[in-house]
Structure formats: structure tokens, C-alpha cells
Amino acid sequence: FASIVLGIDGLQPHIQMHARKLKTDAVALAVTHPTRAIPADVLAAYHVPANLNGAGQTIAIFATALPLASDLATFDQLTGTNEIPASFTVVSVNGGPLPNGGSLNEATLDTQWSTGIAPGANLRVYAAPTGSLPNFVAACTQILNEGIVKIVSSSISSPETSFAPASLQSSSQLFAQMAAAG
Numbered sequence: 001f002a003s004i005v006l007g008i009d010g011l012q013p014h015i016q017m018h019a020r021k022l023k024t025d026a027v028a029l030a031v032t033h034p035t036r037a038i039p040a041d042v043l044a045a046y047h048v049p050a051n052l053n054g055a056g057q058t059i060a061i062f063a064t065a066l067p068l069a070s071d072l073a074t075f076d077q078l079t080g081t082n083e084i085p086a087s088f089t090v091v092s093v094n095g096g097p098l099p100n101g102g103s104l105n106e107a108t109l110d111t112q113w114s115t116g117i118a119p120g121a122n123l124r125v126y127a128a129p130t131g132s133l134p135n136f137v138a139a140c141t142q143i144l145n146e147g148i149v150k151i152v153s154s155s156i157s158s159p160e161t162s163f164a165p166a167s168l169q170s171s172s173q174l175f176a177q178m179a180a181a182g
Helices: 026-030 039-045 069-079 106-117 133-146 165-180
Strands: 058-063 089-092 122-127 151-153
Touching: 039 106, 058 106, 058 133, 069 106, 106 122, 122 133, 133 165
Parallel strands: 058 122, 058 151, 089 122
Antiparallel strands: none
8 A cells, every 4th residue: 555645644643733822912912003913004014905805705714712702802893893793604623623622712813813804705714623633634625625715724833843754745735736726
């Protein structure tokens, strides 16, 4: 089988992607413009025309926890975005997220900025029980097979050196397929 099998993922339970642990910045709790960037600042920096709001696009977010509604509402209130409450579809990957899955909820961050930058876009949160490479690959495969998502976000990562070369090669092929599909 060596000539046709690139790798077998999931047999190394100690290898998982992790969200970077950050210390809470007390100033971040009192977000004020212009001391912190808000979606309007990013849109202005890139000279995005006012009539472009993401309508007709679908954004996928890979996550190990669901976005917190209270955080989404606070972000929208403090940044002046109009997406209250942020709407998204949860797509379960390999059993979905565990209760209180992520210690740092990267899904909330990605959802806040996605809806802040593109409030007219459809948002799909692909929620897995862990940030392991097999769960990430399963989510990417599901996204590819559905054929409706053109933008994918994941704030979970690990250094490439923590994965077997065969795992990197098979993942690279999947990412190339996703890119080729648009």
C-alpha cells in the first residue's frame, strides 16, 4: 500500500492544533474608535466600496466551540456594526464541538470580524470536537464536497514540524483541491 497511501492521520492523539493562549487586555474590554481597529477601519483601509457587503458569499469557519452570542452582541454594539445578532449555521464535524470546547473561543473572534466586514455574507461554523488534524481535514473535505463555500477561516494552528511529512503532503493536496474549486 505504500505506493498509494500518503499517510494515516488520527493515530497520534497527542498531536492537536491549538489556539494561541492570550492574556486578556483590560483595555480591550472598553473598545473605542480610533484607539482600536474596527471593521469600518479595515474596510476603509482597503477602499472597499460601500455597496460591497458580502452578499452572495458564504464564509466557513473551522471551530472547536460555538461563537458566544453575548460576545457577538457586545462586539457589534462597540464597533457600530449592524449585524445584531450575528446569524450563522452550525455544521457538525465528527460529532460537533464538545460543551465548552475551546478555552479561547477563536470561533467568536472569526465570527465577529467576518460579520463585521461582510454582514451580507452567509456564515457557516464547521464545529469539531477538537482541533486535531483529522478533524480539520474532515471539515475541509466537507466544505469541498458541499461546494458552496468560497472563503475559509481557521484561527487554530500548529507548527508544520509537529506533523508527519505524509500528513502535510495529503493536507496540501486537499488544500490544492479546495483552491482549484475556488
